[in-house]
Amino acid sequence: MKTFALTCLGIVTSLLLLYFALPPSGEIEQVIQLDWSITKMGVAALCYALFFVVKAWRWRIMLTETTLGTTTLLPYILTGYAGNILVPMQMGEALRAGLIRQHHQLSGSRLLSGILIEKGLDVLCVVVILFVALVFSQQSAPLPQEIVSLTMVLSVLGVLAGLSAIWQARWWVSQLQRLEQHYRHNNISQLVAKLVLAGQQMLDYRQRWSTILFTSLLMWLLILLTLYFCLQAAGLATDWTIAALVMFATTAGLFLPTSPGFIGTLQAAFLFVMLPLGYPADKIILASLLYNLLITLPPLFAGAIAYIQLKNPTKLPG
Numbered sequence: 153m154k155t156f157a158l159t160c161l162g163i164v165t166s167l168l169l170l171y172f173a174l175p176p177s178g179e180i181e182q183v184i185q186l187d188w189s190i191t192k193m194g195v196a197a198l199c200y201a202l203f204f205v206v207k208a209w210r211w212r213i214m215l216t217e218t219t220l221g222t223t224t225l226l227p228y229i230l231t232g233y234a235g236n237i238l239v240p241m242q243m244g245e246a247l248r249a250g251l252i253r254q255h256h257q258l259s260g261s262r263l264l265s266g267i268l269i270e271k272g273l274d275v276l277c278v279v280v281i282l283f284v285a286l287v288f289s290q291q292s293a294p295l296p297q298e299i300v301s302l303t304m305v306l307s308v309l310g311v312l313a314g315l316s317a318i319w320q321a322r323w324w325v326s327q328l329q330r331l332e333q334h335y336r337h338n339n340i341s342q343l344v345a346k347l348v349l350a351g352q353q354m355l356d357y358r359q360r361w362s363t364i365l366f367t368s369l370l371m372w373l374l375i376l377l378t379l380y381f382c383l384q385a386a387g388l389a390t391d392w393t394i395a396a397l398v399m400f401a402t403t404a405g406l407f408l409p410t411s412p413g414f415i416g417t418l419q420a421a422f423l424f425v426m427l428p429l430g431y432p433a434d435k436i437i438l439a440s441l442l443y444n445l446l447i448t449l450p451p452l453f454a455g456a457i458a459y460i461q462l463k464n465p466t467k468l469p470g
Contacts, residue, residue, distance in 0.1 A: 196379075215266065228462070251462050375399060378443070405421040413448045
């Protein structure tokens with residue numbers, strides 16, 4: 153019931169964002185008729201596929217107490233992401249943790265603490281990439297009013313994402329209660345203490361820090377490349393700074409309750425960033441649709457296959 157309610161909330165939120173973001177002249181027929189580059193979308197797809205491989209590699213490094221390989225962990229990553237596409241608030245990550253705990257007898261708190269650390273690293277990398285892109289930008293300076301408008305939009309998105317992250321942290325604690333049967337007395341302070349301790353133990357190996365940070369940055373550079381080539385495929389002559397701004401906005405938007413497939417939320421994020429900078433609305437929508445299709449349909453298909461494989465006890469990976 154709670155998941156259904158959040159899904160409905162996500163649909164309403166996405167529709168509202170899309171309604172306020174779309175300009176009066178935004179005709180979907182015009183967008184469909186626009187040309188786009190198959191070659192550049194192919195490069196974007198390759199970058200996005202590599203993103204999942206690197207994500208599985210990072211998780212293997214963080215799970216210090218196991219010998220599971222990257223290829224073994226990849227189906228769990230795909231299954232969790234497919235869940236994120238279908239249900240709001242990135243709840244598919246709980247499916248990822250639950251499946252690997254079931255198959256490989258790992259600590260639920262250890263897995264969830266690792267996922268929380270992943271989220272923190274992801275936010276850090278997005279902010280760092282955006283900062284570097286702004287510092288070394290070759291983009292012509294926007295007009296002062298455009299800077300004000302863009303800053304206000306990103307600030308609002310950041311505040312909403314922060315409030316959503318606080319709510320999401322409480323949800324993760326509730327999942328930890330379900331996974332760890334040892335704690336039946338609902339002592340939240342002990343649960344949080346164990347969560348933090350597990351995270352500290354996971355990152356206790358100094359030699360792993362550099363690799364974890366490297367893989368995290370590599371992941372988000374691949375997302376940046378994916379976004380950049382989607383923008384280029386739609387005929388938008390942008391630089392890396394614009395792609396980094398869009399990446400920041402879409403990442404913040406996905407912390408909110410979203411509709412299945414992120415429809416509406418992604419389009420609003422693209423438009424909120426790029427419209428104040430003077431880019432044509434029809435090409436912005438085309439780029440958002442290309443990116444939307446790329447990050448939902450292939451991972452959903454791959455995640456469904458991975459889930460079927462993982463639910464079959466005779467065909468478990470590793």
